[in-house]
Amino acid sequence: MEHVSDQFKFLSFTDDLDELEIGCEMVNIITDGWQEGPVAAVLRGGLNAQAVLDVLAKAKVKNLVIFHLEEKIPHLEDVFLSSVVAPAHEMFDSVTINWRRDQSIWHLIKSISSDYSMLFLGAPLSISEIKPLYAKVKGAFAGSLTIVRGPLRDLEFDESDEIYKWIRARTFDASDFSVSSVLRNYKKKQGVKIVAILPSLNEENTVGKVIKTALDVKNVGLIDEVVLIDSGSTDNTVDIARSYGIPVYQHAEIEAQLGTYHGKGEAMFKSAFVTDADILAWVDTDIENITPRFFYGLLGPLLAYPEIKFAKGYFSRPVRVEASGIELGGGRVTEILARPWFSTFMPQLSGYIQPLAGTVAIYKDALLKMRIPANYGVEVAMLAQAVENLGLWSTCQVNLGEVIHKSKDVIGLSEMSFQIMQVLAELLEVNNRGNNLFRRVISAHGRFEMHAKRFPVTWRRY
Numbered sequence: 001m002e003h004v005s006d007q008f009k010f011l012s013f014t015d016d017l018d019e020l021e022i023g024c025e026m027v028n029i030i031t032d033g034w035q036e037g038p039v040a041a042v043l044r045g046g047l048n049a050q051a052v053l054d055v056l057a058k059a060k061v062k063n064l065v066i067f068h069l070e071e072k073i074p075h076l077e078d079v080f081l082s083s084v085v086a087p088a089h090e091m092f093d094s095v096t097i098n099w100r101r102d103q104s105i106w107h108l109i110k111s112i113s114s115d116y117s118m119l120f121l122g123a124p125l126s127i128s129e130i131k132p133l134y135a136k137v138k139g140a141f142a143g144s145l146t147i148v149r150g151p152l153r154d155l156e157f158d159e160s161d162e163i164y165k166w167i168r169a170r171t172f173d174a175s176d177f178s179v180s181s182v183l184r185n186y187k188k189k190q191g192v193k194i195v196a197i198l199p200s201l202n203e204e205n206t207v208g209k210v211i212k213t214a215l216d217v218k219n220v221g222l223i224d225e226v227v228l229i230d231s232g233s234t235d236n237t238v239d240i241a242r243s244y245g246i247p248v249y250q251h252a253e254i255e256a257q258l259g260t261y262h263g264k265g266e267a268m269f270k271s272a273f274v275t276d277a278d279i280l281a282w283v284d285t286d287i288e289n290i291t292p293r294f295f296y297g298l299l300g301p302l303l304a305y306p307e308i309k310f311a312k313g314y315f316s317r318p319v320r321v322e323a324s325g326i327e328l329g330g331g332r333v334t335e336i337l338a339r340p341w342f343s344t345f346m347p348q349l350s351g352y353i354q355p356l357a358g359t360v361a362i363y364k365d366a367l368l369k370m371r372i373p374a375n376y377g378v379e380v381a382m383l384a385q386a387v388e389n390l391g392l393w394s395t396c397q398v399n400l401g402e403v404i405h406k407s408k409d410v411i412g413l414s415e416m417s418f419q420i421m422q423v424l425a426e427l428l429e430v431n432n433r434g435n436n437l438f439r440r441v442i443s444a445h446g447r448f449e450m451h452a453k454r455f456p457v458t459w460r461r462y
């Protein structure tokens with residue numbers, strides 16, 4: 001039990017929680033008080049869950065009952081297994097783990113309310129979330145509640161860290177902005193015109209629903225225009241889009257005198273020429289589970305906070321089972337390339353949860369000051385320049401919920417990563433000696449083959 005700390009501080013939920021001790025050794029216990037009877041802990045895993053175990057061991061609880069809501073992404077279960085299940089078996093005489101699949105944590109807590117007189121939870125990330133969490137749990141659980149906040153072990157930053165502060169203040173949830181009348185009011189007050197731009201390349205299965213959803217949001221007055229910018233689809237995408245009566249453009253034909261390039265960035269660059277709106281909001285057309293939330297959520301912060309000029313969506317991605325039978329969690333390029341790159345070279349961007357997301361909204365005057373790469377580097381290039389030109393605090397991210405969209409195979413992702421890396425290198429003015437040749441050596445049946453493809457970055461300027 002190496003991780004048991006001697007420093008426990010007790011507070012009640014009526015105390016001022018600014019009194020919480022922050023430090024490498026402190027365990028803060030915010031509690032209704034001890035009550036005789038059976039004890040349960042509802043735990044997800046991580047430092048605070050581990051601190052709950054410390055507190056219960058110190059309180060000489062012998063038989064521990066733990067409830068755990070199964071994670072949607074199975075590899076997150078590793079955190080629970082290593083930080084809770086393994087140590088709990090060493091610390092207590094008997095441990096019962098109840099793996100649950102309730103609809104939500106509140107359903108779970110309600111269902112055990114009459115069986116336990118004390119409930120222990122790990123604290124949420126931010127101190128300001130503790131009292132709202134308490135109020136919510138008390139609506140479901142009648143007994144005594146204790147929320148434990150563990151020591152800040154292994155964290156090199158504290159709550160005065162700028163990225164941490166930015167995340168707390170500039171990360172929104174789409175549900176914060178779901179009341180259309182409120183948003184319409186903000187929109188009117190700011191006197192802005194908004195266009196939803198839907199980029200497409202062979203999206204016949206999903207494009208119709210995305211357009212219909214955008215039009216629903218237009219009908220309630222939040223969006224003024226919906227346009228589709230196609231990159232030369234060869235399926236029925238364009239016919240489907242036209243059947244909704246919205247303007248449909250081929251990106252190659254927009255401002256044809258500027259020439260044309262392949263790529264999503266090119267479609268986004270050309271978007272600025274087809275509208276006189278003040279705010280441009282792009283939403284990908286391959287999203288299977290599109291809802292108005294994507295549009296409200298993305299636009300909400302820009303309308304409600306005039307100082308915010310750029311918003312990027314983020315989302316959770318359910319695990320997909322590939323044809324190979326292999327289960328994949330989402331965001332492979334994000335986790336393997338973008339996040340490590342940002343933490344190494346561009347730490348000011350490291351608070352972004354989905355830096356590659358294509359759901360983005362920006363004021364047009366800010367867009368016109370940017371240079372836009374024609375390829376898949378467009379999202380990171382826009383993000384980096386938004387933060388550089390406008391300042392981190394004029395940018396934000398919004399949780400749009402869960403996204404289900406088609407996934408590239410590993411070669412597709414590898415090429416996308418190469419494009420993104422080339423763009424990031426150019427943004428940092430790293431001299432890569434014009435090396436944009438991407439080589440892939442393949443060994444099969446005792447022979448080697450060399451495949452090589454060039455991915456030059458074309459920067460577009462307004």
Ligand SMILES: O=c1ccn([C@@H]2O[C@H](COP(=O)(O)OP(=O)(O)O[C@H]3O[C@H](CO)[C@@H](O)[C@H](O)[C@H]3O)[C@@H](O)[C@H]2O)c(=O)[nH]1
Nearest residue numbers: 199200201203231263264267284285286356357358376379
């Ligand atoms: O030349 C193109 C290529 C794609 N698309 C559309 O752009 C969207 C996203 O493209 P996709 O190839 O599905 O991207 P992902 O593999 O999902 O890549 C993720 O990461 C990219 C790089 O950050 C972003 O551009 C994407 O929006 C984001 O979903 C879809 O609606 C496509 O139809 C175009 O309009 N033109």
Ligand SMILES: O=C(O)[C@H](O)COP(=O)(O)O
Nearest residue numbers: 330331332333334356407
């Ligand atoms: O955002 C990413 O990292 C890429 O779009 C890949 O996502 P996926 O691993 O969910 O397919």
